[in-house]
Each structure stands twice: as structure tokens, then as C-alpha cells.
Amino acid sequence: MKxxxxxxxxxILWLPKGDHTAEEYEDAAFVSETGTWPLRAAVADxxxxxxxxxxxxxxxxxxxxxxxxxxxxxxxxxxxxxxxxFLQQHQQQQPREGERAWYAERKAEEGAFATLLGLxxxxxxxxxxxxxGDCCLFHLRDNDVIAAWPFDDAEAFDDRPxxxxxxxxRDAPSPKTHSGEWKLHDAFVLTTDALAAWLLDGGxxxxxxxxxxxxxxxxxxxxxxxxxxxxxxxxxxxxRIKRSR
Amino acid sequence: MPYSAEISRSAPGAFLFLLDQSASMQxxxxxxxxxxxxxxxxxxxxxxxxxxxxxxxxLRCAKEEGVRDYFSVGVVGYGDRVQPLVQPxxxxxxxxxxxxxxxxxxxxxxxLEERLETVEQNGEPTxxxxxxxxxxxxxxxxxxxxxxxxxxxxxxxxxxxxxxPEAFPPIVVNVTDGEATDGxxxxxxxxxxxxATGDGEVLLFNVHLSEAEATPVELPASVAEVPEEDYARQLxxxxxxxxxSMRQAAEQEGYEANMDxxxxxxxxxxxxxxxxxxxxxxxxxxx
Numbered sequence: 177m178k179x180x181x182x183x184x185x186x187x188i189l190w191l192p193k194g195d196h197t198a199e200e201y202e203d204a205a206f207v208s209e210t211g212t213w214p215l216r217a218a219v220a221d222x223x224x225x226x227x228x229x230x231x232x233x234x235x236x237x238x239x240x241x242x243x244x245x246x247x248x249x250x251x252x253x254x255x256x257x258x259x260x261x262f263l264q265q266h267q268q269q270q271p272r273e274g275e276r277a278w279y280a281e282r283k284a285e286e287g288a289f290a291t292l293l294g295l296x297x298x299x300x301x302x303x304x305x306x307x308x309g310d311c312c313l314f315h316l317r318d319n320d321v322i323a324a325w326p327f328d329d330a331e332a333f334d335d336r337p338x339x340x341x342x343x344x345x346r347d348a349p350s351p352k353t354h355s356g357e358w359k360l361h362d363a364f365v366l367t368t369d370a371l372a373a374w375l376l377d378g379g380x381x382x383x384x385x386x387x388x389x390x391x392x393x394x395x396x397x398x399x400x401x402x403x404x405x406x407x408x409x410x411x412x413x414x415x416r417i418k419r420s421r
Numbered sequence: 422m423p424y425s426a427e428i429s430r431s432a433p434g435a436f437l438f439l440l441d442q443s444a445s446m447q448x449x450x451x452x453x454x455x456x457x458x459x460x461x462x463x464x465x466x467x468x469x470x471x472x473x474x475x476x477x478x479x480l481r482c483a484k485e486e487g488v489r490d491y492f493s494v495g496v497v498g499y500g501d502r503v504q505p506l507v508q509p510x511x512x513x514x515x516x517x518x519x520x521x522x523x524x525x526x527x528x529x530x531x532x533l534e535e536r537l538e539t540v541e542q543n544g545e546p547t548x549x550x551x552x553x554x555x556x557x558x559x560x561x562x563x564x565x566x567x568x569x570x571x572x573x574x575x576x577x578x579x580x581x582x583x584x585x586p587e588a589f590p591p592i593v594v595n596v597t598d599g600e601a602t603d604g605x606x607x608x609x610x611x612x613x614x615x616x617a618t619g620d621g622e623v624l625l626f627n628v629h630l631s632e633a634e635a636t637p638v639e640l641p642a643s644v645a646e647v648p649e650e651d652y653a654r655q656l657x658x659x660x661x662x663x664x665x666s667m668r669q670a671a672e673q674e675g676y677e678a679n680m681d682x683x684x685x686x687x688x689x690x691x692x693x694x695x696x697x698x699x700x701x702x703x704x705x706x707x708x
Contacts, residue, residue: 195429227485278552279483279527285540335699336673407427 182360183420184215184297189384189392190411194400203368203411204233204290208241213299216241219311219413221368223289223339227280228266232288232342235262240294248306248353259344262288287343292351293366297417303358306351309337312372314365315356319382325354330377333369363416370408374399384412423621424589424664428491432588434698435493435520435581436478437574438471440557441597441630442500443565448598451634452688463598463630464559470628471496471596472555474695479527479554488527493520495577496556499570501563507556519577520591530554567601571609578616578623587619594694595659596628599652610659621664626684627656628691637689640671642681653687660685667697 192201202222208215218240222229239258240246246254270276270284291309298304305313307326310333315323327333338349358364365381375381387395392412399405428434446464453460461469475494482491496506507521536553539546578591593613616623635648640663647657660683663671668678674693676682684694 193429194427195431225481227483277487277528278530278533278554279479279488280485281552282480283483334669334673403425407429 182299182417184415184417186217186413186415187385188411188413189387189389190409191393191396193409194397194407196409200230201409202230202233202290203409204230204237205366205411205413206234206237206241207413207415213297215297215415216243216246216294217297217364217366217413217415218292218294219366219368219411220293220340221291221309221311221409221411223291226286226289227283228288228342229290231266232262232340233290233292235342236290236292236340240292246294246296246306247304248351251306251351252348255340255348256344259342262342287341287346289339289341291337291369292340295364295366295415297358297364297415301357301359302355303364304353304355306353308340308349308351310369310372312367312369312376313354314367314375314381315358316363316365316382317359317361319363319380321381323354323356324372324376326352327372328376330373333373337369358417361416361418363414365415366413368409368411370406371396371410371412374405377404384414385416422665424666426587426589426618426620428589428698430490432585433491433493433522434589435495435578435585435591436695437495437497437520437577437591437593438474439567439570439574439593439595439597440467440471440496440498440506441565441567441595442498442560442562443598443602444500444561444563445565445598445600446500446559446561446630448632450630450688451632452630452637456634462559462561463632464561466630467596468557468559470630470691471557472553474594474692475526475556476554477692478695479523482523483527488524490522490524492523493581494523494526495520497570497573497577498560499566499573500560503566503569503573520581526556527554530556531558564602565597565600566603567595567597567606568604568609570595571606571613575609575613575616578613582616582618582623585618589698590616590618590621590623592624592626592695592698594626594628594691595656596630596691597656598630598632599656601652607655607659614661622661624661624664624684625659626686626691626694627660628686628694629653629656629688631688633688635688638685638687639689639693640676640678640682641685641687642677642679642683647685648687657683657685663697666699670697670699 218237220233222233293311449460450466671678
């Protein structure tokens with residue numbers, strides 16, 4: 177991606193929970209590819225105990241990355257659009273009510289849920305983030321973390337985060353918002369909860385920019401084995417803002 | 422830290438329910454809203470409670486492709502005799518320790534009942550017909566061989582632990598009106614709780630359904646909180662203390678929990694006892 181003389185370089189690192197397949201991975205990450213400012217990125221974590229959590233997480237990150245002027249005020253309306261699109265897509269794909277197993281019917285009535293973190297980086301050196309739940313944003317300068325948000329403590333995570341529902345009749349939590357300013361060569365890391373807790377407990381987010389994917393996978397698996405990293409879907413989206421060569 | 426093993430399909434959470442089916446369960450339940458002759462029997466309440474617990478366990482594991490086996494479940498009735506009420510559906514699972522993968526239960530309820538339930542639609546409470554799975558009917562006959570049932574449970578969890586030596590330890594939930602007729606169950610309870618995986622000792626939780634109309638008690642930390650009547654205090658003594666991870670989950674649900682909090686419920690909804698075992702991110706409205 178090129179923005180005049182400044183480019184943002186992104187990468188996405190991910191690994192499903194230990195005994196899950198790639199098809200069962202329920203996190204999602206997405207970066208806008210518009211080629212114009214602002215740059216938008218998002219990660220989401222589908223809730224294990226809901227159905228179609230993976231699809232909903234993917235719908236949300238794409239929604240964030242493709243939305244103009246998304247902020248806490250416009251979020252409720254944007255969410256309704258995403259919910260309607262998701263509902264239509266799934267009504268077409270699903271067996272009719274009455275033809276489903278009892279548990280499938282119950283779960284369909286509950287809908288899908290996911291946490292969501294979105295980041296918008298503007299050309300004027302400002303950035304804004306919004307969050308529902310426990311995904312985490314790290315802002316790095318000279319490879320040091322200068323801000324971690326909305327959590328800066330590894331003990332803050334539990335299994336009941338705020339979640340974005342796929343059904344409009346469910347109450348949607350209000351997003352938390354945050355903002356800051358970036359400098360050339362700053363970097364951002366957006367992660368889902370398990371990796372965030374690990375990074376806040378002595379990890380070095382800067383390593384994520386240089387690790388080959390295989391090494392990331394080996395590191396995650398080793399940390400899970402030691403019990404240092406919770407065995408959960410693990411995702412990092414990294415962005416570094418630099419001058420083009 | 423003990424009791425921190427992740428629940429997965431290769432290391433599932435194990436629940437073994439022991440159900441008192443003795444003749445005294447025909448008597449009325451003191452914790453019901455209805456009083457006197459209108460009150461349901463303890464056997465009816467037990468069947469409703471356990472059917473609901475199993476339904477909730479299955480729903481927690483239900484995904485778009487079917488029910489994932491995050492839990493293994495056993496159900497043992499004790500009354501005229503001690504007997505498993507759900508059977509492994511194949512030799513393969515019998516060898517894995519007699520507990521049944523939750524997907525097998527989900528696919529094979531005894532029957533489905535249509536019930537009217539109040540659900541929220543567009544912010545309004547609305548009555549809706551929902552399919553409700555029933556695995557057990559009320560049953561009440563003969564004595565209360567609780568000691569035998571606890572022995573049976575010990576053998577079952579031992580076999581399960583042999584196959585899953587590092588998993589979260591099995592949780593045994595004993596639902597009873599409290600009076601053992603074959604001895605003092607405290608010793609058998611201690612023996613059952615002494616079996617362990619690498620992650621911790623077996624947890625024994627007790628649910629006391631009493632005729633007494635005493636105030637319901639959930640997760641007490643001291644015997645003084647437990648009614649003196651019936652066998653409530655003995656069941657409290659038999660119950661395991663909640664491990665750290667479950668105390669955290671209890672606090673998130675608004676319970677007060679400390680190091681002495683025990684998995685004991687008197688005349689109240691025991692759903693919390695199985696909710697506290699986490700398998701992953703859970704929407705707070707899914708209980």
C-alpha cells in the first residue's frame with residue numbers, strides 16, 4: 177500500500193486453538209486495501225459458545241475496514257447494517273425451522289457473538305480505536321510499547337467479555353474509544369485476547385514484526401505447552417508506518 | 422496451578438450426575454413456589470433439574486456443524502438399585518471410561534417435548550414454542566443407597582482418569598434429598614474426592630432437594646449458613662471447596678466466593694455448578 181511517500185506495511189499471524197482445525201478457527205483480521213487514507217484495520221474473536229461465530233467475526237472485521245467515518249456514534253447504525261446482511265446470508269444457507277436438530281434451533285435463536293477491535297489511522301498523524309470486548313491494541317515506538325488499550329494488565333482478561341451480537345434484538349454494548357498520534361516508523365499490533373494477555377505478561381510485541389510465520393507458530397505452541405499462553409485461537413495483525421523506498 | 426487444564430475435545434470436561442431415585446423423592450419439594458399439595462415432588466424437580474443441566478451442557482457445545490465433545494457425561498440413578506441411566510453407544514466409548522460424549526446425549530434424548538417458553542424478541546418478552554429434550558422421567562422407589570452410588574462413581578472416575586490423566590478432574594454432582602440408607606456417606610465421599618488427575622482432585626458437589634421450606638442456600642462457605650434440618654449439613658461436609666478458577670467464574674456471576682466456598686446447593690437452581698467449567702468465550706446471556 178502506498179500513500180505518497182509513506183507506506184503502511186501489514187501482516188497477519190494466526191494459529192487456531194490447539195486441537196482445532198483451520199476451519200474451526202474463529203478469530204478474524206482484516207486491513208483496508210483502498211490505497212487511500214485513512215487506513216483501517218480490525219481484529220475480532222468469535223465466541224466459542226455461539227454458532228457461526230467465525231462468519232460473524234469475518235463480517236465484522238470487513239465491515240470495519242470498509243466503513244467510512246466509523247466511530248462510536250455511528251457504530252449502532254453500522255452494526256444494524258452488518259446484522260441485516262449477516263441474517264440474510266444465513267437465512268439462505270440454513271435448513272428451515274422445524275428441520276433442524278433441537279440444539280441447532282436453540283442456537284440459531286441465540287445468534288452469533290464476537291469481540292471486535294477497530295483502528296483507523298489518518299494521514300494527519302492522528303489515530304482512533306474502538307473496542308467491544310477484550311481484543312487489544314499495542315502502539316509501538318522504537319519497538320517499545322507506548323500504549324496498550326483497552327487493557328494494560330494481563331490479569332484483566334476473563335471468559336465473559338462484552339460481545340457484539342449478530343441479532344439486532346440483542347442489546348449491543350457501547351464501544352470504548354481511544355485516540356492518539358503516530359510518528360513515522362511507529363507500529364501498531366492488534367491482537368485477540370489470548371495473545372494480548374501473553375504480550376502484557378512480559379512478551380515483546382516488536383518481535384511479531386520480524387518473526388517468520390513458522391517461528392510464530394512454534395513460539396505459540398511452546399508457550400501453550402508451558403501454560404504461559406492460554407490455548408485459544410491466537411491472532412496478531414501488525415502495521416508499521418514507514419517511508420517508501 | 423491446579424484446576425487450570427483447558428477443556429478440549431482431547432481432554433474433555435467430565436461430569437457424573439448421581440440421582441437419588443429413592444421412595445422419599447415422591448414427597449413434595451419445599452423450595453417450590455407452589456406450596457402444600459400443589460408443590461411438585463422432589464423426583465419431578467430432580468428430573469427437571471437434570472434434564473435442564475444436560476440441555477445446557479449440550480447447548481454450550483453446539484456449533485453449526487453439530488455438537489462438539491467438549492464434555493463427557495455420566496448419569497447414575499440410585500434407588501431400588503445403583504445403575505447407569507445413559508449408556509455409551511459403542512465399545513470404543515465404554516473403554517474410554519463409561520462416560521458418554523455429550524454429542525451422543527444431544528442426539529438421543531428419550532423424547533422431545535414442546536414447551537412454551539418466554540423469549541425476548543425485539544426487546545419484548547414473547548411466548549414461543551420450543552423443543553425441549555427429555556432424557557429422564559421422575560422415578561422414586563425403595564431406599565437410598567448413596568454410599569453404593571458414591572462407590573460406583575469412584576470406580577467410574579478412576580477409569581476415566583486412567584484415560585485422561587492430565588485433564589481437568591471429573592466433577593461429580595450428587596442430587597438427593599439427603600438421607601443415605603446404607604451407611605455414612607462421608608467416608609465414601611472422601612474416598613471419591615481423593616482420586617486425582619495431574620490437574621487436581623475429583624470435585625464432588627451436592628444438590629440437596631428438601632421438603633423443608635427453609636431459605637434456599639447457594640455456595641455456602643460455612644456450615645452455619647446451612648439449615649440444621651434434614652441432612653443438609655452432612656451434604657455440605659461432603660462437598661468439595663470450589664477451586665480458584667470456579668470461584669472466579671462464580672464471582673463473575675455475582676456470587677460471593679472465598680477459599681471456603683463449597684459446591685453445595687440447598688433447594689435452589691444448581692445450574693451454576695456446571696456453568697463454572699469454562700470451555701471458551703461465552704456470551705453472558707447463554708447460561
